[in-house]
Amino acid sequence: MKLKMTLKVLMLFSVCGGQMGVFNTVYAQSVVKTTERVTGKVTDETGGGLPGVSVTVKGTGLAVSSDGSGNYSIGISGKGILVFSYTGYMTKEVAVNGDSKVDVQLQVDQKVLEEIVVVGYGVQKKVTVTGSVATIKGDVLRQSPAANLSNAIAGRVPGVIVSNRSGEPGNDFSTLLIRGKGTLNDNSPLIVIDGVANRGAFERVNPDDVESITVLKDASAAIYGAQAANGVILITTKRGKTGKPVITYNGSYGLTQPTLLPKLVDAGQYATYINEVNDRLGQPHQYSDADVQKYKDGTDPLNFPNTDWYDAVLKDLSPQYRHAISLSGGTEKIDHFISGEYLNQDGIFHKSATKYKQYNLRSNVSSQVSDNLKLSLNVSGRIEDRRYSNYSSGSIFAEVLSAYPTLPAYYPNGLPGPGLAGGRNPVLMASGATGYNKVKDYSLLSDASFNLKLPYITKGLYLSGLAAFDFRFRTGKKLYDNWDAYRYDKASGEYINLKNTEGPINLNEEFRNYQLQTYNLKLGYERTFGAHQLTAFVAFEQSENYDEGINAYRTGFLSSKIDQIFIGGNKDKDNGSVASQSARRNFFGRVTYSYKERYLAEVILRHDGSFNFPKGKQWGTFPGLSLGWRISEEDFFKQKVPFMNQLKLKASWGKLGNDKIDPYQNLQQYILDGGFYFGPDGEKQQGLRAGVAPNPGITWEVANNANIGIESTFLNGDLSFNADYFISKRNHILIARNASVPSSTGLTGKLPAENIGKVDNKGFELELMYRHAINKDFSYQLGGNYTFTKNKVVFMDEAANVPEWQKIQGHAMDSWLVYQSAGIYKTQAEIDNSVHLAGTKPGDIRYQDINGDQKITSDDRVRIFESPTPGSVFALTAGFQYKGFGLDILLQGQGKARQLILPQQGNAITPPVWLFEDRWTVNNPEGKYPSSFDRNDAINNRYSDFWLRSAAFLRLKNVELSYTFPKSTLSRLKLQHLRVFVNGSNLLVFSKIKDYDPELSAVTGTKYYDPKLNAVTGSYYPQVRIMNAGVNISL
Known part of the structure; x- marks a missing residue:
């Protein structure tokens, strides 16, 4: 295997010097001592020479390629089998029984040359497609255990950005973007199932029914005109094939977390954290030291759960x-x-x-x-x-x-x-x-x-x-x-x-x-x-x-x-x-x-x-x-x-x-x-009001x-x-x-x-x-x-x-439109010598005065x-x-x-451990995160x-x-x-x-x-x- 790869790499550099055929022959002779040399020509069905055909001795690492006219020369010890392979043609094996010349004609592999790609309103040969079109076979999609078809596309197609934001059963679909975002409005692509657009919920199609998924990413999507600006995804389902009936069962059982x-x-950490919040607000502690200890001990689950x-x-x-x-x-x-x-x-x-x-x-x-x-x-x-x-x-x-x-x-x-x-x-x-x-x-x-x-x-x-x-x-x-x-x-x-x-x-x-x-x-x-x-x-x-x-x-x-x-x-x-x-x-x-x-x-x-x-x-x-x-x-x-x-x-x-x-x-x-x-009967009375003004x-x-x-x-x-x-x-x-x-x-x-x-x-x-x-x-x-x-x-x-x-x-x-920070204040002197929000204390986030007006206001927010x-x-x-x-x-x-x-935005009250363990305190002035704060904090919660x-x-x-x-x-x-x-x-x-x-x-x-x-x-x-x-x- 190593020899074969070495040959290929050296052949690649050799062709740049214009001497591919000669190099292959000389290099092969130098590597393996042979008793016989077999030469010949590889042609197509019309008799034309095929360049670049791989000629290997079966069961060995010895390999050469045909030159620009289809000629090859390879050394072989005694009897053996030569394997001829070339893209788009059927591989052929020929037994060598002391022959010094073996000419071979390769037959076109119709399965390769006629590989069909589904495009809008039709199909085309893959080799003749001129647009940016990508196809995923259904067998590849079924390698994923995801219950939702949209999640199985992630990573499979260049140009398709798949984001899965939720794992909720029934709502675990991904958002799909083709080549990113191009509009300030809806960026979702057009979905076409078996030639019909806008059928909805493609992510719920049975994966076993899918023959292929094709993505149209460029002008190839123009065939769908007014709905195609964000790209098009074509889902083609399976059809029966000639032959006796086949019953197929696919079953799986999975576990999720x-x-x-x-x-x-x-509870003990929470009580400590809330007491620190109260300290900063100048309020009495909500939990005594004894309470904190009882929460830690867990000896009284009724009163101190x-x-x-x-x-x-x-x-x-x-x-x-x-x-x-x-x-x-x-x-x-x-x-x-x-x-x-x-x-x-x-x-x-x-x-x-x-x-x-x-x-x-x-x-x-x-x-x-x-x-x-x-x-x-x-x-x-x-x-x-x-x-x-x-x-x-x-x-x-x-x-x-x-x-x-x-x-x-x-x-x-x-x-x-x-x-x-x-x-x-x-x-x-x-x-x-x-x-x-x-x-x-x-x-x-x-x-x-x-x-x-x-x-x-x-x-x-x-x-x-x-x-x-x-x-x-x-x-x-x-x-x-x-x-x-x-x-x-x-x-x-x-x-x-x-x-x-x-x-x-x-x-x-x-x-x-x-x-x-x-x-x-x-x-x-x-x-x-x-x-x-x-x-x-x-x-x-x-x-x-x-x-x-x-x-x-x-x-x-x-x-x-x-x-x-x-x-x-x-x-x-x-x-x-x-x-x-x-x-x-x-x-x-x-x-x-x-x-x-x-x-x-x-x-x-x-x-x-x-x-x-x-x-x-x-x-x-x-x-x-x-x-x-x-x-x-x-x-x-x-x-x-x-x-x-x-x-x-x-x-x-x-x-x-x-x-x-x-x-x-x-x-x-x-x-x-x-x-x-x-009104006298207390019934609800409805009326009309004008909505957004029209634009004709x-x-x-x-x-x-x-x-x-x-x-x-x-x-x-x-x-x-x-x-x-x-x-x-x-x-x-x-x-x-x-x-x-x-x-x-x-x-x-x-x-x-x-x-x-x-x-x-x-x-x-x-x-x-x-x-x-x-x-x-x-x-x-x-x-x-x-x-x-x-x-x-x-x-x-x-x-x-x-x-x-x-x-x-x-x-x-x-x-993101956000305030620009400059670390955490460690001392009151740092606060006094800088522009800051009212009420700022050591342990709070320090914000930058972007517009230089000596105030921290919404105008100091920057876009990232x-x-x-x-x-x-x-x-x-x-x-x-x-x-x-x-x-x-x-x-x-x-x-x-x-x-x-x-972590403290929205309705959140209880802090995560990472925020608690590395918070700023007097005893931990190098803390990575601000001092204890809750969702009502107007400084750190921005x-x-x-x-x-x-x-x-x-x-x-x-x-x-x-x-x-x-x-x-x-x-x-x-x-x-x-x-x-x-x-x-x-x-x-x-x-x-x-x-x-x-x-x-x-x-x-x-x-x-x-x-x-x-x-x-x-x-x-x-x-x-x-x-x-x-x-x-x-x-």
């Missing part, structure tokens, strides 16, 4: 299991793929009310009615059953982080403790004792299509069409119940029930109905004229969306035993409804041309009409152009660079749109006011995207390298002028959005992969990819008096142009296969990201760079170890396939943020800081690691 959670202080709220609320491990079965097969006339899936996920809480169940059914059937007519019918159904506490996971974690460790989860007699306020004991909240929130989503997706060849008109002409009808329904029911929680009265020795402090029982129900209809008709032409290949089509498509729903609310229930709306009281009740519709109509086409699959060109044109814009602005035209040159197909290149099997240069430009905006912005809208109780001139957001790149393979296809550089210039972004208009006008929040925003985005992608088969039993692969993106706001509305250091224009759109959304992502893959054993590893990471770790941490990380994203049983075993078991595996996800993470997952959305529960809004918002549920085992069986 949070990736990282900070350790909270115990010591509760670890994480331990009280969270389980060590939570189960997750999945069963999937499919039936696949077909004949020359009809094929079918039928599948079903059941998924069950449990929450991480004790007696968890958080549960998610999913049921998937699919039937894909195609019939070749005649030589010219093919019909297809796809139907899929899904039920998503989510069950939670009536309190969100964020609210539960907020209580976990707020509840004092000096409060009991349960008293020694088994009664539940009081929680921080209102009986909100997080143990009860998490278990559903306080109520429930049940949400069920039903989906039925169906599409029928035909493809009719028209050879009687002209060869290569065809007509195809599709009609899709999608229905989604949601039912929701949320009950706020009364529950028992107790506060122990030390004076009387009684347990006081806090049952009614949260108010009367109330119930909210909702029903939502969503429909999508899509119709498509396409006339296409595909012909080959000698060395010329031409494909073209024109198409029409129309889609219509309908969305409506109702909700009802009542309170005043006497009991929750009958949880029906009509049981509630008549005084406090409400109801509401929602309805909307939208539509699109599109005309589009594409022409592709290639000459000898060497010179490539593609032209796209789409004319879109959208319901979201006013008359006169509803239509937009979106062209795209891409060119490619497979320079490796040139004769001069084959002769000069024989070790490079493929080199394709490509470039593209496209104009794409984004109509992901709120509808009806061109119309005056009115808001139905909540109403007031007045709104139009498309437009992106001009350009891309240049290369695709290459070396060393007989073992090594591949791809690179792309891209630029996107986005204009006509819809934003309102709320910042530049003084609030004194009373117009803030009432001005319409205008097409005034501009954003530039650029970056590059790299992908490297090495695959090598040592022999039929052992092969391995190593690879990696890297993506860098950088956006800049060219124009957005900003107030005229914004300091230069706070402006976003000219900088990245994502940023990094955010939780990374500016770069990367992945490393490795694996091997040996006699049925397989190991696959995926490392995934990100850079240029920052996260705010402010958003500042003191609390910003690099969110760069390297994560062991996926590992799978598998064993596939050999045919001899399968024949005895009467099986076609048997594979067992263990895998895991999010197993390890390496980051400067040691106590929190670097992809987290919040550190303190319900709320977290949103840098875009410069506000506290959002919810929280920790990311989870998954350890999983399963089996694949085919009958």
Whole structure:
């Protein structure tokens, strides 16, 4: 092996000197003493010489490559077997029985040359694709145990940024960005499932149903016009293959747990910390020294409890299991793929009310009615059953982080403790004792299509069409119940029930109905004229969306035993409804041309009409152009660079749109006011008030995207390298002028959005992969990819008096607006000799006076142009296969990201151990963190760079170890396939943020800081690691 690699490296340098063929021969002779020399020529099916063909002596490390004319010369001892291999051709073995000359003709490997890539509204040969298009096979996705398909994409595709902020069952999806952020509005890509756009919830597709996922990243997405500015993701599901029916079962059982959670202080530490807070406020101690000692001793759990709220609320491990079965097969006339899936996920809480169940059914059937007519019918159904506490996971974690460790989860007699306020004991909240929130989503997706060849008109002409009808329904029911929680009265020795402090029982129900209809008709032409290949089509498509729903609310229930709306009281009740519709109509086409699959060109044109814009602005035209040159197909290149099997240069430009905006912005809208109780009967009276002013001139957001790149393979296809550089210039972004208009006008929040925003985005992608088969039993692969993106706001509305250091224009759109710190004050003299906030004491954070006005004000905040959304992502893959054993590893990471770790923000009260142990005190003046403070502290609790941490990380994203049983075993078991595996996800993470997952959305529960809004918002549920085992069986 070492000899073979040495030969390849030396051959690489040799060709640069123009003497590849001679060098190979001389070097091979110098390494191995031979008794015979075999020479010959390797040709293709036309008799032309093939340069760079690998010629090896089977079972040895001896290898040479054919020269520019296909000639080779190799030494061999006695009898042996020569192995000839070349990318795009079938490997051939030839026995040498004393022959001195062996000429070989290699046959084209059609599977390689005709590898098909799904693109918008069609397929193309991979070698002729000129756009920036990436494909993931379904088998690769299934190496991840993640229950959510979106989480399995992370690290698999260069240019795709995947961020998983939550592990909550049923809500554990990732946000996807293609080549970063390019707009001030919605940056999510368009999702297309089996040729139909906007079907929703692709992350809930059964992974076993997925044949491939294709990502369109440049002008190739222009075929989707007004919806393509953020890129396009195409999901293609499986179809039956000709052959006898095959029944396949995939089952797995896994355990989940949070990736990282900070350790909270115990009761003794908490009492000490709170006493220090009181000292700084000039207030008496809340806990005496004797109290602190009793909390530490734990000898009196009734009067001096010591509760670890994480331990009280969270389980060590939570189960997750999945069963999937499919039936696949077909004949020359009809094929079918039928599948079903059941998924069950449990929450991480004790007696968890958080549960998610999913049921998937699919039937894909195609019939070749005649030589010219093919019909297809796809139907899929899904039920998503989510069950939670009536309190969100964020609210539960907020209580976990707020509840004092000096409060009991349960008293020694088994009664539940009081929680921080209102009986909100997080143990009860998490278990559903306080109520429930049940949400069920039903989906039925169906599409029928035909493809009719028209050879009687002209060869290569065809007509195809599709009609899709999608229905989604949601039912929701949320009950706020009364529950028992107790506060122990030390004076009387009684347990006081806090049952009614949260108010009367109330119930909210909702029903939502969503429909999508899509119709498509396409006339296409595909012909080959000698060395010329031409494909073209024109198409029409129309889609219509309908969305409506109702909700009802009542309170005043006497009991929750009958949880029906009509049981509630008549005084406090409400109801509401929602309805909307939208539509699109599109005309589009594409022409592709290639000459000898060497010179490539593609032209796209789409004319879109959208319901979201006013008359006169509803239509937009979106062209795209891409060119490619497979320079490796040139004769001069084959002769000069024989070790490079493929080199394709490509470039593209496209104009794409984004109509992901709120509808009806061109119309005056009115808001139905909540109403007031007045009048002699005391009934609620409602009225209308004007909403945001209309803008009759709104139009498309437009992106001009350009891309240049290369695709290459070396060393007989073992090594591949791809690179792309891209630029996107986005204009006509819809934003309102709320910042530049003084609030004194009373117009803030009432001005319409205008097409005034501009954003530039650029970056590059790299992908490297090495695959090598040592022999039929052992092969391995190593690879990696890297993506860098950088956006800049060219124009957005900003107030005229914004300091230069706070402006976003000219900088990245994502940023933190924070005070700039300069360490911690250690002495009163340091405070007296500096600009500081009123009330500052030794141990407080020191802030810088940026504008020099001798005050610390909001004008001293600065923008730090990094955010939780990374500016770069990367992945490393490795694996091997040996006699049925397989190991696959995926490392995934990100850079240029920052996260705010402010442990006392929002509702948090109880500090984490890391803050307690390294806080500033008189006895620890070198403490890393401020002196003891709580959430009401106006100095240390500010958003500042003191609390910003690099969110760069390297994560062991996926590992799978598998064993596939050999045919001899399968024949005895009467099986076609048997594979067992263990895998895991999010197993390890390496980051400067040691106590929190670097992809987290919040550190303190319900709320977290949103840098875009410069506000506290959002919810929280920790990311989870998954350890999983399963089996694949085919009958």
